[in-house]
Amino acid sequence: MTVPVVAIAVGGLFGLIAVGTIVFLLWKLCTRRRKQSSSYEKIVGDHKRHSRIESIALFETNNSLKPIPFTVPQHVTPSIGRREGSEDQLCGGLSEPSTAGGKRPSVEVPGAYALGTIDPSLYRISDEDDNYEIPQDHIGRIWFAVEYERESEKLLVTVIKTKNLPCRPFGGPNGCDPFVRIYLMPDERRYLQSKFKKKTCNPKFEESYIFQVSNRNINDRILKFSVFDVDRHKKHNVIGHALYPLRDHDCDSNERLVVWRDLEREVLETTGKQKGELTVSLTYNNHLERITVGIFEGRAFVAEGSTSIDTAQEVAASPSVPSIDSYVKVQLVIQNKTIKSKKTEVVKKTDDPAFNESFTFKLPIASLDTANITVTAMQHQSGYKDKVIGRVTIGSFMFARGKELQHWNEMVSNQREQITYWHTLA
Template sequence: MVLKQNTVNSRNVQAFVLPSTPPKKTRQFDRPVVSPRLETSGALGVPIYPDSGSDSSSPPSRRSSTEGPQNSMFSLGTIDPDLYKATQDDSETNFPEDHLGRVWFALEYQREAERLLVSLIKIKNLPSRTAGSSNACDPFVKIFLLPDERRFVQSKFKRKTTNPKFDESFVFQVSYKALQTRTLRLTVYDVDRHKKHRTLGNVLYPFKDFDYDDGQKIVLWKDLEEKSNMETSDLGEVQFSLTYNNHLERLTVVVLRARGIKKPTGMAAVDTCARVTLMNSNHVLKTKKTNVVTNSSDPLYNESFNFKLSPTQLDTSSLSVAILQVTPGDEGYERQVGRVVVGPFMYARGKELEHWTEMVNNQKDMVKRWHALTQETSDLGEVQFSLTYNNHLERLTVVVLRARGIKKPTGMAAVDTCARVTLMNSNHVLKTKKTNVVTNSSDPLYNESFNFKLGPTQLDTSSLSVAILQVTPGDEGYERQVGRVVVGPFMYARGKELEHWTEMVNNQKDMVKRWHALTQ
């Protein structure tokens, strides 16, 4: 079967795509990569849990079933490596000096289902920890959809090889419009004998360069680059340490310092403090603050706080460290610059998850880390709705209450909106309903209730989308989607969206009400 070469705007990227109608014979210069039909192993939606060096067949001892994106992601399973085999060519053997490694991966986007499939195939020529040895490397890969760095999926660990073969596939639930603004990042790590993770390099692939036909699989390779080329937070960073004492049931947090905090526009200085909040199952247990540090973009806090926390709460608790800008002479008004959330798999990913896990695994030791600040507010606005499930009546009730912060269209004096509620099962639309249009309001009040028929057996395979639509007056009711929220089980949602659905399932007949940030 013939493969056409696909041109990608990147210096060290080569791609091949499958034509819709294969010719009868193969030309010599074509690479015989066959369309990768996926063969899954294990249950659909089973996550890859990050750990600090366990074997690929041994999941970590502590883990939870829930998390933090706006974009849902999960492991799809393994792929059949025979379907990706290609003849040996220069890309397999011709490597430049000081080469960090070359990654082969495949992409497929299913537009109707809004699913991005990323297949990690293999890596070649990774650096070895021991000169002259080809087996002093234990690599694994984390896959991100930037700019979201808190959530990722992770490959299995490969032992003693600089040329690992993975043959694994992962799914990201993301709309096509949002995909155009995202960048795929594959970060390759090596786990040394002390179970420390050493970053070997990164591959970046901006989806604005993604040229595809619906359902078409594209195989690419790209060379690893130094981590120094990666983006850092524009909001600044904060350093703090965690210590847990299981005998005293005490969590100690030392907020050390922050750096790179930007001065507010029009102000000569920035005054800040740090707020530390301990939560369990989304309920605030305790909040504490440091003193205010004045006139510094790199404030030194160095304050310690103790929290009562039992060992049984470690898997359901999270810690938020926020940097607040304090405005002098404004009655102590505080504006959140950004924050960091560390915790178990239910609440964190990446460095934040690793920080918490290292604290749990090294009790009584002080574990100190820097973290990039993030801001979770949405430029598109927010929507508030409640969910109630009645298992006896097999009925899901959704009450769309209100929205806020909906921006007015450019050149228009007002914004008219409605909310659209869509129930889906296994990516098939079951029912769609809309609220009435609310005119001339950036903070519309809808307060409308909708009932959907949903059996208990469908709860684990269904999702609910709540979208805010801008209605253009006099344009025959033209509707443009401002943003949306998808809540559902682990297969479709993460973070607050997953928590909202889970709380509804666990508290049947109770009304569970939440605010959610809109995403595109």
């Protein structure tokens, strides 16, 4: 009996020790977790308290600073875009300086242009040229400037303005919508064109153009200005034309010359005086791609200094005045470039020379539309430079009109046949 009781007592003791140990461990664990949570709350609380203190100090510091006065200059107003009634804005959103007249100072104040820029007022035509007496049946006047750079072979043409253009029959105060085309004759297929001007009979263009012309051909060219009006149906109606022969321009001076011309409804492309006639034949062989030019007879050649055919005939009839020595130069030109040049023998002391010579040139079929034959009658002077009596250009639509164009087209249509025409020298 004693042994079981002792065993029970020992077992109970061990059980109490185990329970106590478990309870102690649980209490220890709870205490540790409580300490950790309290330290986290303390750190968070301290952080919030410090942040609030710093915010209050910063607010007090900012309130203690004095405000800095800031003013915008009167002539510059910060702005984005464009405000109503103001000038155009500069880059960066700043408006231009305003003036009493509401315009830019560079337009109103002389010499207000920046260094290195061009003052357009130096190149404008004075208003005194506008106050001219308008003749009867006047259809307008055009002002233009011409300058020839001999070294670079460039012809600079500036269309300045036109005045007193006619109004449309039913246009009323709207005037017309003009523009200008510039041709370098005899090439009428290609041209340069100005901008359109809306509802004005006195447009100002101030536009410049460049033509490439060789020194050899500059005196043979004619500037043609054609003024058009665009109606409400977008149709181009011709107002008038003006011609300026470049032989009248001093191409050696390299100076800019301002010229005006009254517009004409019809103009003659060959404005030179007649200097005689010449018989020329053309034959084209399409298989060999060769053109043959025949120079036969001349008639009533006018010497240098004579003014008309009648004067030349009087000179020839006078026994005291010697007749002229002459020859003919023939040139093949393709796209304004002289390919080859040949000339006849000199026929002496006669105004009605007979040459009876022919020349052959290589001319591809593909170049027929861009080619021409230039025939020039020359006056031969011993010991002096030969002078031009007159010339005629026979070629395609790009270079010729009238009888000269008809001669060329007939040659192309009747290949390997000799086509002969009398041509007037000019």
